[in-house]
Amino acid sequence: MTGTAMRENVPTPRPTPTAPRSYRFPAFERVTLPNGLRLVVASVSKLPLVSVAAVIDAGASTEREGQNGVAALTAQLLVEGAAGLDGAALIERFERIGTSVEAHADWDAAMVSLTVLAERLPDALGLVRDLLRAPEFPEREVARLKDERLAELLQLRAEPRALADEQFARAVYAPTARYASPAGGDAPSVRGLTRDLVRSFYAERYRPGTTTLVFAGDVSVERAAGLAIELFGDWRGEPTVASSRAVDISPAMRLVRIVSKADAPQSEVRVGHAGLPRLHPEYFGVTVMNAVLGGLFSSRINLNLREAHGYTYGAFSAFEWRRAVGPFMIQTAVKSDVTGAAVREILNEIDRMRREEIGPDELTLATSYLDGVFPIRYETTAAIATALSNLVIHGLPEHFYDEYRMRVREVTTQDVLRAAQQHLHPDQLRIVVVGDPAVIAEPLAQIHGAPVEVVTPDGAEVAA
Amino acid sequence: MHAEVDRLRDEGVTDEEVARAVTLIETELIVALQSAGDRADKLSLFATYFGDPSLVNAQSTRYRAVTAARVNAFARERLGADNRASLLYVPRDAQPEATTQELAEAGAR
Numbered sequence: 001m002t003g004t005a006m007r008e009n010v011p012t013p014r015p016t017p018t019a020p021r022s023y024r025f026p027a028f029e030r031v032t033l034p035n036g037l038r039l040v041v042a043s044v045s046k047l048p049l050v051s052v053a054a055v056i057d058a059g060a061s062t063e064r065e066g067q068n069g070v071a072a073l074t075a076q077l078l079v080e081g082a083a084g085l086d087g088a089a090l091i092e093r094f095e096r097i098g099t100s101v102e103a104h105a106d107w108d109a110a111m112v113s114l115t116v117l118a119e120r121l122p123d124a125l126g127l128v129r130d131l132l133r134a135p136e137f138p139e140r141e142v143a144r145l146k147d148e149r150l151a152e153l154l155q156l157r158a159e160p161r162a163l164a165d166e167q168f169a170r171a172v173y174a175p176t177a178r179y180a181s182p183a184g185g186d187a188p189s190v191r192g193l194t195r196d197l198v199r200s201f202y203a204e205r206y207r208p209g210t211t212t213l214v215f216a217g218d219v220s221v222e223r224a225a226g227l228a229i230e231l232f233g234d235w236r237g238e239p240t241v242a243s244s245r246a247v248d249i250s251p252a253m254r255l256v257r258i259v260s261k262a263d264a265p266q267s268e269v270r271v272g273h274a275g276l277p278r279l280h281p282e283y284f285g286v287t288v289m290n291a292v293l294g295g296l297f298s299s300r301i302n303l304n305l306r307e308a309h310g311y312t313y314g315a316f317s318a319f320e321w322r323r324a325v326g327p328f329m330i331q332t333a334v335k336s337d338v339t340g341a342a343v344r345e346i347l348n349e350i351d352r353m354r355r356e357e358i359g360p361d362e363l364t365l366a367t368s369y370l371d372g373v374f375p376i377r378y379e380t381t382a383a384i385a386t387a388l389s390n391l392v393i394h395g396l397p398e399h400f401y402d403e404y405r406m407r408v409r410e411v412t413t414q415d416v417l418r419a420a421q422q423h424l425h426p427d428q429l430r431i432v433v434v435g436d437p438a439v440i441a442e443p444l445a446q447i448h449g450a451p452v453e454v455v456t457p458d459g460a461e462v463a464a
Numbered sequence: 465m466h467a468e469v470d471r472l473r474d475e476g477v478t479d480e481e482v483a484r485a486v487t488l489i490e491t492e493l494i495v496a497l498q499s500a501g502d503r504a505d506k507l508s509l510f511a512t513y514f515g516d517p518s519l520v521n522a523q524s525t526r527y528r529a530v531t532a533a534r535v536n537a538f539a540r541e542r543l544g545a546d547n548r549a550s551l552l553y554v555p556r557d558a559q560p561e562a563t564t565q566e567l568a569e570a571g572a573r
Contacts, residue, residue: 046498047494047498048494049494049495049498080546092484095484095488096483096484096487096489097487098484098488098490098491099491108482115491115495116491117487117490117491117494120487130553140507168513376499377498379498379499379500380495380498381498383493
């Protein structure tokens with residue numbers, strides 16, 4: 001080896017670590033402008049950076065009937081033309097100040113976000129103003145983004161994971177519920193979207209009263225408020241009251257549905273049911289319970305399916321937290337010939353979770369993880385801005401992040417048992433599998449105690 | 465693609481383009497210093513390659529000192545047709561001779 005060369009290049013002495021400092025989520029302040037625009041500002045001056053997130057109450061759940069996908073399309077179009085600049089010119093303006101901007105909408109909000117050197121904040125916020133107040137929605141870009149979405153939907157049809165997610169949502173929610181179809185819209189709804197629909201969605205939902213500017217980083221409340229008044233103070237307009245779309249759940253009995261993919265070597269498995277709304281008094285008990293069941297690598301479901309049985313590389317569970325009732329879902333991919341056995345193990349783990357208290361070690365493992373990972377999650381100004389955006393979107397208590405770790409540590413084994421008994425519903429499970437019916441229909445029917453449904457990737461029923 | 469590389473080499477870049485690139489790089493550098501993991505990566509990179517982790521602190525200044533003239537000198541020296549390799553992935557049943565011919569023509573320009 002090159003011992004001599006190594007010695008020539010004498011490394012600097014290793015620093016010795018100091019005692020760990022205690023962690024606190026950054027303090028933040030709120031300001032509301034006379035026009036209703038709200039600000040949330042967390043001053044964190046570790047580095048000369050500021051993250052800005054504009055959070056607009058213009059998510060997919062505020063869309064009108066028959067316009068599924070208009071929220072996502074509108075948000076994406078903000079960066080495709082504004083204040084006399086086309087998409088390419090806008091990108092160049094952001095690059096000049098050393099950043100790029102992201103705009104998208106999910107179920108509960110539209111979001112425009114960026115991170116920039118603190119000295120460039122006024123320029124950056126000026127551009128954000130252009131996007132939010134003077135978007136142009138060019139006809140050509142409307143058509144292009146619609147085509148992109150349609151092409152994406154076509155690709156997803158051939159992708160078992162996406163197909164499983166989509167069909168699981170359709171199995172959980174009633175057909176009329178917005179959550180039953182994808183947030184970005186499905187093919188028929190996207191084809192029906194027009195520039196006029198985008199413009200009227202924008203006019204109804206993108207208003208000062210529906211918008212919050214979140215700042216995190218090297219910026220004072222005074223500076224953020226001053227810039228916001230200068231750039232957004234004369235923004236006017238009242239939002240139209242959002243139509244509240246149904247979140248009806250499908251009839252509550254167990255269902256087993258195979259999405260047919262002939263000769264599939266493996267099955268994509270989804271097991272779950274309607275979960276809980278984000279603002280729920282038992283959020284912490286449920287979060288710890290899910291961590292033990294399938295939220296962590298060392299969770300019961302993963303240890304069972306992956307480590308003990310070798311059915312899969314990974315199996316996980318999650319409550320998807322939305323304003324309304326989001327889904328609870330366990331997901332995994334297994335070899336076709338063990339699909340039935342894997343589903344049976346998943347059902348066993350759900351039953352065990354509801355039957356007996358977890359051990360103290362399991363509790364400590366889950367709570368230590370959630371407690372310990374918390375500070376690492378919020379190292380960056382962008383992550384802090386996202387956390388504060390969620391505070392706004394879900395109307396979380398003001399001290400939510402301050403108290404998070406304490407609340408996690410307070411969860412007991414009895415709390416976990418109660419959360420499992422109250423919020424896991426074995427009799428209402430939706431078991432959706434994308435796979436080869438010739439191999440998996442029989443074992444799944446045995447578990448179900450009845451014949452299973454088989455559908456095509458389009459959701460059309462296949463005659464037995 | 466060859467034409468764009470040639471254009472950059474022959475016509476050069478402007479001060480404005482360099483300023484834009486430097487600003488983007490500088491933001492990326494500072495953003496990367498936020499998380500303990502990325503910070504460790506940067507320290508280890510400069511310690512491993514240059515034996516001096518504290519070089520991380522000099523990066524912003526050094527990038528800011530880059531001029532269009534330096535970029536253009538580098539491009540003229542390094543981006544010539546004599547210093548290029550082209551690789552094309554083609555479908556299995558494509559005509560290999562035609563593809564080779566196309567590559568040769570593009571490279572010879």
